[in-house]
Amino acid sequence: xxxxxxxxxxxxxxxxxxxxxxxxxxxxxxxxxxxxxxxxxxxxxxxxxxxxxxxxxxxxxxxxxxxxxxxxxxxxxxxxxxxxxxxxxxxxxxxxxxxxxxxxxxxxxxxxxxxxxxxxxxxxxxxxxxxxxxxxxxxxxxxxxxxxxxxxxxxxxxxxxxxxxxxxxxxxxxxxxxxxxxxxxxxxxxxxxxxxxxxxxxxxxxxxxxxxxxxxxxxxxxxxxxxxxxxxxxxxxxxxxxxxxxxxxxxxxxxxxxxxxxxxxxxxxxxxxxxxxxxxxxxxxxxxxxxxxxxxxxxxxxxxxxxxxxxxxxxxxxxxxxxxxxxxxxxxxxxxxxxxxxxxxxxxxxxxxxxxxxxxxxxxxxxxxxxxxxxxxxxxxxxxxxxxxxxxxxxxxxxxxxxxxxxxxxxxxxxxxxxxxxxxxxxxxxxxxxxxxxxxxxxxxxxxxxxxxxxxxxxxxxxxxxxxxxxxxxxxxx
Amino acid sequence: xxxxxxxxxxxxxxxxxxxxxxxxxxxxxxxxxxxxxxxxxxxxxxxxxxxxxxxxxxxxxxxxxxxxxxxxxxxxxxxxxxxxxxxxxxxxxxxxxxxxxxxxxxxxxxxxxxxxxxxxxxxxxxxxxxxxxxxxxxxxxxxxxxxxxxxxxxxxxxxxxxxxxxxxxxxxxxxxxxxxxxxxxxxxxxxxxxxxxxxxxxxxxxxxxxxxxxxxxxxxxxxxxxxxxxxxxxxxxxxxxxxxxxxxxxxxxxxxxxxxxxxxxxxxxxxxxxxxxxxxxxxxxxxxxxxxxxxxxxxxxxxxxxxxxxxxxxxxxxxxxxxxxxxxxxxxxxxxxxxxxxxxxxxxxxxxxxxxxxxxxxxxxxxxxxxxxxxxxxxxxxxxxxxxxxxxxxxxxxxxxxxxxxxxxxxxxxxxxxxxxxxxxxxxxxxxxxxxx
Numbered sequence: 001x002x003x004x005x006x007x008x009x010x011x012x013x014x015x016x017x018x019x020x021x022x023x024x025x026x027x028x029x030x031x032x033x034x035x036x037x038x039x040x041x042x043x044x045x046x047x048x049x050x051x052x053x054x055x056x057x058x059x060x061x062x063x064x065x066x067x068x069x070x071x072x073x074x075x076x077x078x079x080x081x082x083x084x085x086x087x088x089x090x091x092x093x094x095x096x097x098x099x100x101x102x103x104x105x106x107x108x109x110x111x112x113x114x115x116x117x118x119x120x121x122x123x124x125x126x127x128x129x130x131x132x133x134x135x136x137x138x139x140x141x142x143x144x145x146x147x148x149x150x151x152x153x154x155x156x157x158x159x160x161x162x163x164x165x166x167x168x169x170x171x172x173x174x175x176x177x178x179x180x181x182x183x184x185x186x187x188x189x190x191x192x193x194x195x196x197x198x199x200x201x202x203x204x205x206x207x208x209x210x211x212x213x214x215x216x217x218x219x220x221x222x223x224x225x226x227x228x229x230x231x232x233x234x235x236x237x238x239x240x241x242x243x244x245x246x247x248x249x250x251x252x253x254x255x256x257x258x259x260x261x262x263x264x265x266x267x268x269x270x271x272x273x274x275x276x277x278x279x280x281x282x283x284x285x286x287x288x289x290x291x292x293x294x295x296x297x298x299x300x301x302x303x304x305x306x307x308x309x310x311x312x313x314x315x316x317x318x319x320x321x322x323x324x325x326x327x328x329x330x331x332x333x334x335x336x337x338x339x340x341x342x343x344x345x346x347x348x349x350x351x352x353x354x355x356x357x358x359x360x361x362x363x364x365x366x367x368x369x370x371x372x373x374x375x376x377x378x379x380x381x382x383x384x385x386x387x388x389x390x391x392x393x394x395x396x397x398x399x400x401x402x403x404x405x406x407x408x409x410x411x412x413x414x415x416x417x418x419x420x421x422x423x424x425x426x427x428x429x430x431x432x433x434x435x436x437x438x439x440x441x442x443x444x445x446x447x448x449x450x451x452x453x454x455x456x457x458x459x460x461x462x463x464x465x466x467x468x469x470x471x472x473x474x475x476x477x478x
Numbered sequence: 479x480x481x482x483x484x485x486x487x488x489x490x491x492x493x494x495x496x497x498x499x500x501x502x503x504x505x506x507x508x509x510x511x512x513x514x515x516x517x518x519x520x521x522x523x524x525x526x527x528x529x530x531x532x533x534x535x536x537x538x539x540x541x542x543x544x545x546x547x548x549x550x551x552x553x554x555x556x557x558x559x560x561x562x563x564x565x566x567x568x569x570x571x572x573x574x575x576x577x578x579x580x581x582x583x584x585x586x587x588x589x590x591x592x593x594x595x596x597x598x599x600x601x602x603x604x605x606x607x608x609x610x611x612x613x614x615x616x617x618x619x620x621x622x623x624x625x626x627x628x629x630x631x632x633x634x635x636x637x638x639x640x641x642x643x644x645x646x647x648x649x650x651x652x653x654x655x656x657x658x659x660x661x662x663x664x665x666x667x668x669x670x671x672x673x674x675x676x677x678x679x680x681x682x683x684x685x686x687x688x689x690x691x692x693x694x695x696x697x698x699x700x701x702x703x704x705x706x707x708x709x710x711x712x713x714x715x716x717x718x719x720x721x722x723x724x725x726x727x728x729x730x731x732x733x734x735x736x737x738x739x740x741x742x743x744x745x746x747x748x749x750x751x752x753x754x755x756x757x758x759x760x761x762x763x764x765x766x767x768x769x770x771x772x773x774x775x776x777x778x779x780x781x782x783x784x785x786x787x788x789x790x791x792x793x794x795x796x797x798x799x800x801x802x803x804x805x806x807x808x809x810x811x812x813x814x815x816x817x818x819x820x821x822x823x824x825x826x827x828x829x830x831x832x833x834x835x836x837x838x839x840x841x842x843x844x845x846x847x848x849x850x851x852x853x854x855x856x857x858x859x860x861x862x863x864x865x866x867x868x869x870x871x872x873x874x875x876x877x878x879x880x881x882x883x884x885x886x887x888x889x890x891x892x893x894x895x896x897x898x899x900x901x902x903x904x905x906x907x908x909x910x911x912x913x914x915x
Contacts, residue, residue, distance in 0.1 A: 006549045017500075
């Protein structure tokens with residue numbers, strides 16, 4: 001089930017929240033959340049629920065083992081390696097076996113037939129959560145959870161189980177067993193949830209439609225798309241991927257707030273970054289901090305000399321790429337960023353700071369823009385034709401009627417979608433409130449917006465979801 | 479303190495309002511009778527609740543089906559969709575729009591989108607008397623891309639040479655198979671974009687030249703086939719209501735001009751238009767309307783169908799796809815039919831075989847029209863000039879043409895096809911089949 005479906009919002013979410021509120025103790029509330037999460041996860045095919053249960057079991061048992069052997073470094077280490085190793089093994093099998101064997105087949109001709117392994121929903125997200133839990137217990141950052149079902153609740157909680165953010169156990173350990181919902185936070189949660197819903201149902205889906213018009217599925221059709229069409233298509237894809245992904249995080253954070261959980265922010269307006277380094281501090285924050293804390297720093301980070309730092313970064317970025325999908329283009333995409341991060345680390349970052357800010361913004365957006373081209377196309381020949389076509393080298397001309405018409409038809413929407421990727425509206429809203437909020441008239445308007453706003457957003461999203469059968473979910477495969 | 483209390487009060491209100499809207503939709507979504515079963519505008523049946531089997535439960539297909547059903551049959555669906563359309567119309571300056579991709583015109587034709595593929599059903603039926611029928615593959619007429627300019631939708635034209643060759647070949651084959659005294663005519667009708675849009679714009683939109691396409695086919699016809707060229711006459715009248723704005727068909731008025739050309743060729747005086755009694759049906763929103771996602775520009779300006787009743791009779795009969803014979807009217811009153819069905823007023827719509835007996839004539843003259851839906855508006859004009867008019871829709875006709883021509887003593891055979899159909903492989907293959915049957 002995806003958040004941006006009518007079934008989720010008006011059946012699953014509604015019923016879960018209703019029953020949740022009727023429960024009088026936290027214990028019961030947690031049981032409701034767990035039951036709901038299991039149903040939610042099983043919706044995509046109950047067989048993968050078994051995998052989730054096994055993964056959580058491995059985590060649970062190895063964390064307890066580590067905790068029991070706190071004072072014996074060697075045994076503790078064995079427990080950690082076994083726990084993490086098993087989980088990585090399962091992730092590797094389900095996510096990367098096909099890819100590895102495919103490459104092996106290309107080189108050696110063996111095996112003759114590739115196994116067809118379907119990627120279980122959300123596996124990349126919850127495996128990382130469970131690994132972080134085991135390692136945190138190993139490091140002594142947090143005590144092991146004795147109750148299996150609470151580990152399951154942590155990893156399987158439907159708020160974040162299938163599309164992030166990757167929540168650390170230590171951040172929610174206390175809240176799982178002891179949390180209070182504040183009225184103001186429920187209000188804030190409603191805002192986040194409804195904004196996320198509209199971001200996905202209205203903005204991301206509309207962007208996707210335009211992107212797909214100019215980035216058609218067949219190479220034959222792509223060759224006829226004029227240069228301006230491809231540029232526009234990639235731009236819309238760039239907007240789509242942010243609006244789509246951050247919408248899920250918004251909804252997760254929003255539902256968390258409604259029930260007393262405090263998840264960390266996963267996005268911080270990445271497209272306003274003025275360097276690639278900063279972009280990655282703002283994009284999918286829970287993933288980059290995961291790689292930082294569990295790979296980069298344990299490898300020695302930047303403390304072991306410049307050459308080792310570069311090597312560590314290389315490993316992190318190759319893995320970051322690979323995490324996004326079992327395909328070479330994702331690896332290239334990760335290494336593409338590695339390249340720019342290394343350049344920035346070697347003096348370009350400081351130089352950027354001396355230049356006008358606009359230069360940094362334009363440079364960053366250009367890097368990110370071309371990055372998404374690498375990210376989107378797994379087929380190398382298609383990818384090549386996209387790049388050729390952008391400069392009119394497919395004999396495709398610069399522009400045509402269709403590009404002009406689609407651009408004109410959506411000009412206001414495109415501007416709105418770009419604005420939605422920046423904090424403009426949010427800042428303006430708060431600025432005005434801060435300055436004039438004391439005026440009675442203004443404060444009434446604000447109260448009206450706060451009360452009626454979420455209702456309007458739900459209506460808007462519902463109309464879009466009913467009217468648009470087009471509702472892709474980009475992050476299912478991660 | 480007072481301020482804080484006030485803040486708490488409006489947050490409470492906010493929570494109630496949010497819960498209110500969520501539970502309002504949650505409740506009405508649970509009331510099954512409120513769920514629509516089909517969509518009149520989209521011309522399709524909505525998703526049905528899936529049947530659970532052990533396998534679909536295990537692999538999740540059942541749940542996916544529930545998801546689809548829940549969303550597709552959501553109560554208030556039509557209102558919510560039209561609300562969404564209104565929002566979409568604020569996305570930009572939408573005087574002109576393009577639906578579907580013009581790339582489809584350039585790439586391999588015959589690529590149907592998924593919905594149309596689902597429409598295809600292979601049927602291998604036996605008639606009641608046990609005779610085996612031709613296998614019918616239902617193929618809808620296709621729209622590659624549609625250009626919506628203000629309140630008029632234009633179907634853009636993609637030319638597939640191979641299909642056009644096959645079409646000409648089929649017509650030639652029939653002309654070779656029939657007796658000498660049977661005359662074969664071919665009348666290819668341009669579609670609206672070819673008549674209404676200027677050449678430069680057509681080219682920019684990636685729409686192929688229809689005049690050239692028609693000429694290409696006519697050049698391929700052999701001497702036994704007489705081509706009826708209607709392009710020039712329609713172009714001369716292009717300030718008139720020749721094509722619907724919200725539908726891909728031509729109007730009866732355009733069909734009348736084509737009929738005059740045909741009569742010209744046959745050296746018969748056509749009946750003046752004002753001699754006919756007419757029927758008009760307002761509020762027509764045709765195929766383009768649904769193709770353009772019910773664009774308000776079309777929805778606010780529905781078409782009017784005008785039909786001309788033959789002087790001699792308004793009675794006809796047809797054989798439906800199940801082989802039943804039905805008495806019907808040449809021009810039927812479709813006033814009460816839904817807004818998307820008004821073009822069905824002509825000769826009962828698309829039936830495998832229809833025939834009309836003209837009581838005013840006893841000369842035994844008979845003609846056969848082989849058509850897709852473009853022929854429907856045209857046939858009524860022929861009625862007064864033959865004792866018998868037979869109409870075959872090549873997509874549904876279950877057997878061969880030569881047998882019919884012989885059996886009914888038909889002397890004039892008219893292929894009446896729009897240029898899009900005549901160069902669409904999946905349609906032309908049906909013509910080939912009934913010619914060679």
